[in-house]
Amino acid sequence: MSMHEIPWREGLLAERRGDAMAYEAFLRDFAASMRRIVAMRLRRLRLTADEAEDVVQEVLIAVHARRAEWDAGRPLVPWLNAIARYKTIDAVRRLRRQARGRVDLSEEEWSAIFVAEESGREHHAMDVESLIVVLPPGQQAAVRAVAIEGASHREAADRLGTTEGALRVTLHRSLKRLMAAVRQGDGQ
Structure with a gap:
């Protein structure tokens, strides 16, 4: 016992x-x-x-x-x-x-991720823009509004003249398409 x-x-x-x-x-x-x-x-x-x-x-x-x-x-x-x-x-x-799927980084490595030189930011913005331009105009607008400009789903839907649900579907399809483009670019 x-x-x-x-x-x-x-x-x-x-x-x-x-x-x-x-x-x-x-x-x-x-x-x-x-x-x-x-x-x-x-x-x-x-x-x-x-x-x-x-x-x-x-x-x-x-x-x-x-x-x-x-x-x-x-x-x-x-x-x-x-x-x-x-x-x-x-x-x-x-x-x-x-x-x-976890990557353990030191504090220095984490802080380095978020610190970028101005030219690095411009370079990343150009990379993102080069990916977005392959999307249809409606999907481009949704991705820019939410992912780049930081608008909420409601704000972006109002701005684009659609419903939140439709915006979410558009974003999902856009991100799926962007991920496929990135994978193809990496040769996967």
């Missing part, structure tokens, strides 16, 4: 009797235990421990949402472990999917 079985069991049973303080103490103790376990599992899987708190919160939410489903005639810790295991597995899958 786990050393946590009796105190955690008492905390959850006290919650059923309306003792919010005991339930809060259970959640605090359980969360501390989960933080250590989840951080260790994520490190072992070569994922960062930064995401551990998100996983712990998902576990706590699941336990809270399902607390009425626990059968008081059965041990509590295996029930908690099952919830924690499944939530951790889900989170690891999600984190691995996200990590595939």
Whole structure:
């Protein structure tokens, strides 16, 4: 039997009797235990421990949402472990999917992205303009209004004499076409 079985069991049973303080103490103790376990599992899987708190919160939410489903005639810790295991597995899958497309940059690299010389800005503006000119006039106007000038969808729709929905469809088609043009230019 786990050393946590009796105190955690008492905390959850006290919650059923309306003792919010005991339930809060259970959640605090359980969360501390989960933080250590989840951080260790994520490190072992070569994922960062930064995401551990998100996983712990998902576990706590699941336990809270399902607390009425626990059968008081059965041990509590295996029930908690099952919830924690499944939530951790889900989170690891999600984190691995996200990590595939993530690029980790240093602070200096991030700041260099946003600092451009004036000639660099003009060059990028020419690049964007050379892409946009391949679009039909209506799509050009939508892309310029929203993506370049920063107008909201509503403002751009009003300015172009269309509805927000139609503008969104136009933007979607424009961006899809621009992405295809960029891919062709890269030889992909």
